[in-house]
Amino acid sequence: MPLTRGPWTVNHSRLRFKSEWLEVSEDQIERPGFYAGTFTVVRLKRGVSVLAIDEDDCVYLTREYRYAIEQDSVEAVSGAIDGIETEEEAARRELKEELGIVANEWISMGLVHPLTSQLHAPAHLFIARALRFEEARPDDSEMIEMVKMPMADVVKLVMASKITHAPSCVLILKANTWLKH
Numbered sequence: 001m002p003l004t005r006g007p008w009t010v011n012h013s014r015l016r017f018k019s020e021w022l023e024v025s026e027d028q029i030e031r032p033g034f035y036a037g038t039f040t041v042v043r044l045k046r047g048v049s050v051l052a053i054d055e056d057d058c059v060y061l062t063r064e065y066r067y068a069i070e071q072d073s074v075e076a077v078s079g080a081i082d083g084i085e086t087e088e089e090a091a092r093r094e095l096k097e098e099l100g101i102v103a104n105e106w107i108s109m110g111l112v113h114p115l116t117s118q119l120h121a122p123a124h125l126f127i128a129r130a131l132r133f134e135e136a137r138p139d140d141s142e143m144i145e146m147v148k149m150p151m152a153d154v155v156k157l158v159m160a161s162k163i164t165h166a167p168s169c170v171l172i173l174k175a176n177t178w179l180k181h
Contacts, residue, residue, distance in 0.1 A: 007032045008039075021045055021080065044121035045080040048091040049167040051175050052077065052101050052128040059154045059172070060099055060131075061163075063145040074147055074157065075165040076172065077101075078123070087124035095128055099146050100136035103128035109174045114166035123167040127175050151176055 003010040012028040027039045052060040066073045079094040081087060088106055095101045109125035138144050155176050157163045163172065 016040075040118060042119050042121075044119070046087075047078060047080050047121065047123045047167070048087055048094060048126065049076040049078040049123050049165075049171050050091045050095045050126045050128050051168075051171050052095060052099065052103060052131055053151065053175065053179070054129075054131050057151045057179060058148050059151050059175075060101060061147040061149070061154070061168075062098055063147050064143060069164075073165055074163050074168075076168040078165070078167060081124075088126065091124070091126045091128070096134065097137050097139070098142070098144050100134045101128065102132045102134060104130035104132070107178070109171055109178070112167050112170045125167060125171040125174065127171075127178065151179060 003013075009030040010027045011030065014026050015023060016026050017024040022042060022044045024040065024042050027041065028036075029039045030036050054060070060077075061074050062077055063072055063074050065071070077091075077095050077098045079090065079098070081090040082093075085093070088108070091106070092103070095103065105128070107127040107129070109127055112123050112125060113119075114121055114123060136144070136146075151172075154163070154172055158169045158172050163169060
């Protein structure tokens with residue numbers, strides 16, 4: 001039985017691949033104007049990105065080798081939402097695991113969809129304040145380096161395309177605006 005998604009009709013959907021982190025489906029669709037064809041969608045687990053900012057407006061980021069882009073990437077703390085965790089619970093867990101930071105103040109900065117044409121990968125954005133530092137406990141597969149720098153320098157890295165992780169870029173620019181108000 002056909003489904004309607006906005007102005008599109010989905011006549012059939014086939015799951016092509018599924019793993020713990022993502023799934024790929026191929027849909028037989030009719031687009032507006034009666035164009036029929038296929039459309040492939042990649043769905044990732046919902047995620048979070050957290051920007052920890054101390055009382056001096058210094059930002060705590062991660063530096064980690066990213067296999068898909070074949071280089072180190074400087075990013076806000078980011079990760080998947082596990083099971084029935086809320087977005088904030090996942091953000092708190094990721095910040096503590098990756099950098100050993102516990103925050104007493106949490107500000108939601110909304111949601112970002114990094115690539116909307118064929119990728120469903122919602123990322124919830126948070127600022128963490130009133131920081132306390134403990135021992136980091138990243139997953140065994142993660143080799144994370146903490147990077148601390150002033151917010152002004154981080155914004156410059158975004159603008160110079162030295163930070164390219166989309167949720168991190170959006171979060172950094174939103175946080176910079178938030179700090180100025």
